[in-house]
Amino acid sequence: MCDEASVTEQYFESMREAMVSNQLRTTAVNDVRVVEAMRAVPREGFVPAGREQVAYVDTLVPLGHGRSLNAPMATGRLLTEMAPASTDRALVVGAATGYAAALLARLVSSVVALEEDAALLEAARTASLPGNVSIVEGPLAAGWATGAPYDLILVDGAIEVVPQALIDQLVEGGRLAAAVVERGVSRLSVGRKAGGGFGIVAFADAEAAPLPGFAKPAVFTF
Numbered sequence: 001m002c003d004e005a006s007v008t009e010q011y012f013e014s015m016r017e018a019m020v021s022n023q024l025r026t027t028a029v030n031d032v033r034v035v036e037a038m039r040a041v042p043r044e045g046f047v048p049a050g051r052e053q054v055a056y057v058d059t060l061v062p063l064g065h066g067r068s069l070n071a072p073m074a075t076g077r078l079l080t081e082m083a084p085a086s087t088d089r090a091l092v093v094g095a096a097t098g099y100a101a102a103l104l105a106r107l108v109s110s111v112v113a114l115e116e117d118a119a120l121l122e123a124a125r126t127a128s129l130p131g132n133v134s135i136v137e138g139p140l141a142a143g144w145a146t147g148a149p150y151d152l153i154l155v156d157g158a159i160e161v162v163p164q165a166l167i168d169q170l171v172e173g174g175r176l177a178a179a180v181v182e183r184g185v186s187r188l189s190v191g192r193k194a195g196g197g198f199g200i201v202a203f204a205d206a207e208a209a210p211l212p213g214f215a216k217p218a219v220f221t222f
Contacts (some may be wrong), residue, residue: 012044015056019043019072023058028204029076031083037106038076043069046099046127060209065117067096068209070156070179074188075100077204078154078177081190084108088151093140093166094211098124098133100156105130112147116140116212141213143169150174158186159214167198176200179208 020039029035044055047069054061060068079100084090088108092101095113097120104111111133115121124135136144141163143153148169155166155178162176170176170193180189180200186208191200 012042012052012055016043019056023072024076027073027077029073029080031080033084033107034076034079034103037079037103038072040106041099041102042128043072043099046097046102046123048123060207063096063120063123065119066212067094067117067120067157069096069099070209071207074179074206074208075103075156077188077206078179078190079103079107081188081203082152082154082175082177084152089147089149090152090154091144091147091150091169092154092156093143094156095124095135096120096156098127098129098135100154101133101135102127102129104152104154105133108152110134112136112144112150114138114140114144139213140211141165145169153177155179155211155214156209157211158208159211160216161214162191162198162200163214167193170198179206181210 044052047055062068084107089110090104090108091112093114095101095115101111101113113135143166149171151174153176158179158181160181174193177190179186187202188204188206189200189202
């Protein structure tokens with residue numbers, strides 16, 4: 001006879017399989033390593049208590065404090081387009097409770113998880129994060145220069161502009177992925193630093209959780 005904990009574990013395992021089949025494989029999340037990471041990491045461990053049942057829904061999951069966990073498809077697409085390598089050093093901007101950092105930790109050499117909200121930081125520190133993840137506190141838009149340069153920067157949310165501070169923290173040839181808001185539409189995008197410049201290209205429209213501190217400067221007209 002199965003105990004309650006065993007039944008619960010089986011339930012979430014089935015939810016992860018459904019996520020892989022229905023949300024990832026049908027939306028061009030086709031990097032085998034990314035898919036396996038998302039199959040292995042228990043997403044329910046990174047949402048507030050009482051919201052575990054909605055951890056795998058195809059929408060934003062509120063985390064409190066005005067922040068949300070991105071839908072699995074958005075996270076999977078961003079990770080896939082970044083093309084992470086096992087030797088890469090990565091920075092996650094807006095790490096929140098640590099889910100994206102936990103995924104990246106399975107794909108790269110080391111991860112710096114940057115967050116500025118105290119309550120979310122505490123949640124990340126109590127989550128089951130791998131040993132190659134370092135949690136740091138600071139303004140999101142400033143990045144984390146102490147650990148730079150990075151091969152990859154994942155901005156885990158929707159932003160209006162990519163700050164120069166983040167671009168400066170990439171290695172030559174480094175990649176940055178984010179959901180960039182253009183005319184009110186959130187577009188999953190990936191950029192690369194090359195020859196002293198930086199270019200970013202959108203590849204899919206998708207809802208993403210807004211991050212504070214990345215608004216375009218106001219333009220005044222007379």
